[in-house]
Amino acid sequence: MKFDAAILRDDTDRMAIEAVELANLRDEEVLVRVVACGICHSDIAIRDGKYPCERPLILGHEGSGIVERVGSAVTKVKAGDKVVLSFTFCGHCPSCDDNQPAYCHEFGPLNTSGRRADGSSALTLNGEPVGGHFFGQSSFSRYSVANVRNVVKVRADAPLEMLGPFGCGIQTGAGAVLNSLSAKPGDKIAIFGGGGVGLSAVMAAKLAGCSQILLSEPNAERRTLGLELGATDVIDPLSTPDLTAKLMEISNGGFDIIFDTSGIPAVVNDGFVALAPRGRLGIVAFKELDSAAIINLVSTISLGRSLHGICEGDAIPDEFIPFLVDRFMEGEFPADRLMKFYDFKDLNQALDDQDHGIVVKPVIRMS
Ligand SMILES: [Zn+2]
Ligand SMILES: [Zn+2]
Structure with missing residues (x-):
């Protein structure tokens, strides 16, 4: 399966939309058709090389979308479910055991290396691995390979294109x-x-x-x-x-x-x-x-x-994001007031606009 993703290469801060290939989907992973993705400060900091992250890389960590298919061990969501993608965590360290996933002992490598815990990636670019697991999602892409832990099912009547930023900045x-x-x-x-x-x-x-x-x-x-x-x-x-x-x-x-x-x-x-x-x-x-x-x-x-x-508002994403989405749908938390929408092809402009303070929360629409 091939699809378009925004690739960040060495020595540039411009991303180019190129076709990547899904090499494999593991048992605990979820393939999500991305509907929209917010831009958060960490995307810009990594783009600008403030923190090391191996390239080529696909950024984007406020994705929302529809589950396309799931790995064999996934029962939490199924094809067709609407989901928000949040940060990922290991699920078995002292913080995760204590229900504090934002302080997962593996938070850094799992979220900011762009790779799975074992250093591999589900995606390849011209036959070579490309970082496709930034914050467990790399959502500046038409499809995202998420982990069962960081997909959050949301109510079917919510406008998906506005929900991505609930996964990081808003949360x-x-x-x-x-x-x-x-x-x-x-x-x-x-x-x-x-x-x-x-x-x-x-x-x-x-x-x-x-x-x-x-x-x-x-x-x-x-x-x-x-x-x-x-x-x-x-x-x-x-x-x-x-x-x-x-x-x-x-x-x-x-x-x-x-x-x-x-x-x-x-x-x-x-x-x-x-x-x-x-x-x-x-x-x-x-x-x-x-x-x-x-x-x-x-x-x-x-x-x-x-x-x-x-970190991440001490949130347990599976609980806190649906709570905030309910408040949003009831008009008590008008997060859409922060957002401005851009087409996928205008991604670089959207990052620049946020970097320069022109827009509070740019959101990239994939279609
Ligand atoms: Zn963020
Ligand atoms: Zn952990």
Whole structure:
């Protein structure tokens, strides 16, 4: 079986659509006809060579589609089912055994090597292996070879083309607020950065009943969108010389929760000291592999403040994605407001547009 996929080769940041061949589908794998795929920051970081990943490679890790066929050991889904593809995990390490797949001990190699655990790939390009398992899916492609663990069945009446981003960026932002940081009614929350993850966090904070939802974001259009999605206050950090003082003033004594999506160490530092007693700050982003923040020991101890590193919103995808899709279908979580659709042939443009902040969440439609 041959199909088109977007190939990233050495020494270029342009992807070319070429025909790949499905060499084999293992017993625990699922072949999915991709309907759409969102673009998430990790796609751009790998494209730009910020983290090593063997090429040629097919990126894309927010796929949604329809199951085409399944390996002999798969009973979870069947041909014709609508699915969202999420991150993958090993299923048998201490974190997986503890139902915390986002902290799978094999998360790095399984999701960012582009290969299966044993280093092989289901796909070949001109007879040579091509990385076809990025985040267990490589969905910038007409078909994706997923693993039974990272296919999430979704309700049949949901618009599939809008659901791919629920598999990573949306899950990360919403999960950080609802799962990792346990937002509850009446909490005051500040969210740093109004990209796809930050705005998903805004919608989740509204869903949780937070009484104050501040969005700090330099882009005026995104601040406006934040207000429409549930933010009660917005600030432009670039025109706020003393961020900590401003946060303390707006919250009248500190935030219960601060969620940083900027990855800027100075911003994390400023936020941490604007936490109320017992406040918690969640982080999901970094600019460099050696980025570091400063934590004052005295105030951390005496005020019981805490710092949470968060991967994939602490989500169990099989449970959390259907929950968010239900909220979306009921109009309580309007994630489509973040999206702009592109044709598959315009994939490079879509990545550039996200990289340059022109669009919050580009979604590639495969047909
Ligand atoms: Zn992602
Ligand atoms: Zn594991």
